[in-house]
Amino acid sequence: MERREFIKMTAMAAATAAASRIVGAHADGDAVDPDVMAQTRGVSWDKAPCRFCGTGCHVQVGTRGGRVVAIAGDRLAPVNKGLLCVKGYHVGLALYGRDRLTTPLLKRDGVQVPISWDEAIDIVAQRVHRNPAGFAFYGSGQWTIPEGYIAQKMMKGGLGNNHIDPNARLCMASAVTGFISTYGVDEPASCYDDLDAADVVILWGNNPAEMHPILFSRIVDRRSRGEEVVLIDIGTRRTRTTAFADHYLEFNPQSDMAIANGIMHLLMREGTWNEEFVEAHCNFRLEPDGPSLKGEATDFDTFKAHLEEYTPKRVEAISGVPASQVRMLAGLFADPDLKITSLWCMGMNQHTRGTGINRLVHGVHLLSGHWGREGDGPQSLTGQPSACGTAREVGTLAHALPGGRVVMKEAHRRQSEEIWNVPEGRINATPGYHTVKMWEQFSQPTADGGDIDTLYVQVTNPGQSLPNLNRLFNPSREQADKFLIVSDVYPTATTRAADLVLPAAMWVEKNGMFGNSERRTQQWFKQIDPPGQARDDLWQTLAICRRLFELGNEGMKDKDGRFLFRFEDEAGNEVPSWRWDRFYDVNVDEQLFEEYRRFTTLKHKDLAPYSEYVAARGMRWPVTEQPDGRWKETRYRFVEGEDPYVEEGKGIQFYHSITDDDKAMLWVQPYEAPPEMPDEDFPLWLCTGRVLEHWHTGTMTMRIPQLRRAMPQAYVEVNRNDARRLGIRDGEPVVVETRRGQLELPAWIDGRGKPPEGSVFIPFFDERLLVNDLTLHDFCPISKEPDYKKCAARIVPRREAGS
């Protein structure tokens, strides 16, 4: 009955809206026929990329009366072709949790009290002005491209401070270092078109049925059209993906390195490697003095000798994968006619040898020549909607500048200073603190050398997502001089601990641009207003910069003494976009993007003008202008006929090779044991990860009833044999302990996933059950990405734990 009243109310609201808003699709602005209006029920539709993962689906957003009322898959989107996953279909509900943050809050005497925006901006600016070097900016792969760009310019081009790093450090940094050390330049050369063409898809520690459902269904739905595609799941636990797989290879954590070496061993031993491809396109590389991004040159004989020990038998001993299955994999790569796509995500990236395993999987494809054809190549997947577009391309990492530039190189600094029109020498040549280091420096008391005292967090939730929270997040909260500023949309583990909370606009409440896993840059327009006093992250950064400029901060001035950021109307007059009431007078996103575009041609990552993205459902870079004025995207990089930068007659040309001879690197990369392994005291492997229903820390998806009720709490998956041995019943609360912390949560036997005997799995979405109190903060020495996927744990039933 309540429901009926509710429907009546919404229908009335609809009628009002229909009367007041006779404007159709955003882009064309045509008046809409009243008959059509009746049929569309007053709903206007406009495109936007989905807010959640890195797949980069487009949705159609249905709005009415200034509110999102429905979502549809976008049929014109090449990524998802009209389909979405359950998170995507419910993305519009993410805006409407009743506890949205709507006013700035300042902690006074331990209580967060409302303050004005003017006061909030002033507090931040005063702290930064007083100690610019002690300020750090912690951003996100959910930053839009312009949000990341303005933060990047503020820090490196303004304050001369490189302490800016994104949460993407925690999810894809190892993929970046894998690409750079193999090809000399970041980001996948291939694209999702592979999924429609591959004969074999190999998943390296990846569960796309839950994490990238659209890409997964794009693969498996081919079977219902009568196509054959062999799916091979190389994993450490059975998942929904496994249920669709033809082969499941269960390996011991970290031993993926041995499997990849084992495949290469067999290709070498049996002479089935692609000599022609390797001769033409590959060099050999080695780390003689320990982990290093670029290593040193070596030769074929050294490479071959290193592989000798990885016999199928030895690989079986290390990995637990039967020798016959290692031979099966090698047999596939030995067949030049098969098209083989490798996919990976967190399993390979959150790895203390993340760079190493990334190099090895590229190596398997290069050595076998399974590279550069549609359906035939390695492709890494990202977890955040703009980990590629913002973190990687804008380069909001502690060592990077936009467009593939780095702060360590003088020429790169000069180029950036010129584009930004700032004095020579403004950009600091020393890389800033990467994520783990940044939070260590913030946690460390100032007297003991903890030189970060003000930390500004945008669009992410480190109080839940950082590893080993008791070391990296909690300590600063006890120290009076450490000031944490957090911009977010809902109360989170991080906002609750913050000294200053800034309420943010999200998704279609603001203009934005994202870049997905296949180099696809996407654009959307603001479609509704944010609630209360919530404001865009981009505006927040701009307003802080302006306040700093007013305080006389030299860094906020360009070479000519003018404010670092200038926005103009059509007549060329400056618009005070730092004032909230004027922020949407001009398209700030467009103007920042056009400035940023100048960087993108420096390393062949060319982006098209903003207006091209308005019309498209994303375009894959490099996007280059054709003689007829059209802009053309690139599906396959380094491949002649696809990539405009490959010279005629080269076939395949790795034109950013670290050896300057157009070749990719085949790395000597031995298996190395993980830093912490199960032992007598902590006999189980602990793995952490995600579930279909929730996106990362659950801030948004836990507020969507359909998703929350389907998966309202975290749990620990326990193998049936372990449960029997330990006397644990299904659903019974147990305590999981590591050397860093403990957590009580219900055991689930044969649940969503099925870990092998001797290992357990806990998802990290539940803010009440923080598994990151337990995880290890050890990281890959090259990418600095922590390993959330393996540490030693023990488990005790609650009755024994005595709690």
Added chain:
Amino acid sequence: MTGPSTEPGSERRWLQMLAVAAVSGALIGFIVETRHAPEPGGFAEVRPAQHIADVPLAPTQDGMGALRRAARVERHVAGLASLRAQIPAMADGEGATADERRATVEERAMRRAYDGAPPTVPHPVDQLDYPSCVACHAEGLMVEGRGAAVISHEGLTSCLQCHVVMRDPLEGRGDVAPDFESDFRPLESAGHGHTAWAGAPPTIPHPTTMRERCDSCHGSLGEGLRTRHGGRQSCDQCHARTSSLDQRPRMDLPSLIP
């Protein structure tokens, strides 16, 4: 549709139940007791079917690969043919009453975030195994008076990526925090189509993307939304689609009139 259509005698009935239990590789239970007022998510109270271990229809994980997927599904479907035979025939003149219609619209709304959202699943599913949703939903069937609707979109096999069960799989265990309140106001059910004059065939008032099979909602299992002329198969011949709902690309074509 083929399959035996004898009156369900006790043996027949037992076989049918057995067939359903076999599918419990994916569906733990399907036999519905008296229908209580649906909860949010439209979850009906379900008595788990007796699991019969020696039925060879549902292979275990270890048997994966031995039997091709399609073949497995085919065998399930064959076992369920008799349940399909229970779907009432559709004859002209048996359209839904206004009350039935209202009840159905309300129940549909319980199972969807907004009109057009993928419905939630009103029965338990296996969390991990290959989803055998198609066994029942490929053609639809009736079990003890309860209908399983026909899938309205073809070729999509990762069913659980869109359709979730709005119930805690660990219900009653662990300590679940109270729900967050949501202020989302959904797009309501489309209601009637547009009629040019009294008696004219109404237009289709909703998008037809992913709703390729009209009988999924308007067939004889469609309760309150069932058509009054079920014998007819070619729905679009009388009921026009609404282009503005179908995301068809609009092009700026030059006008032919000067």
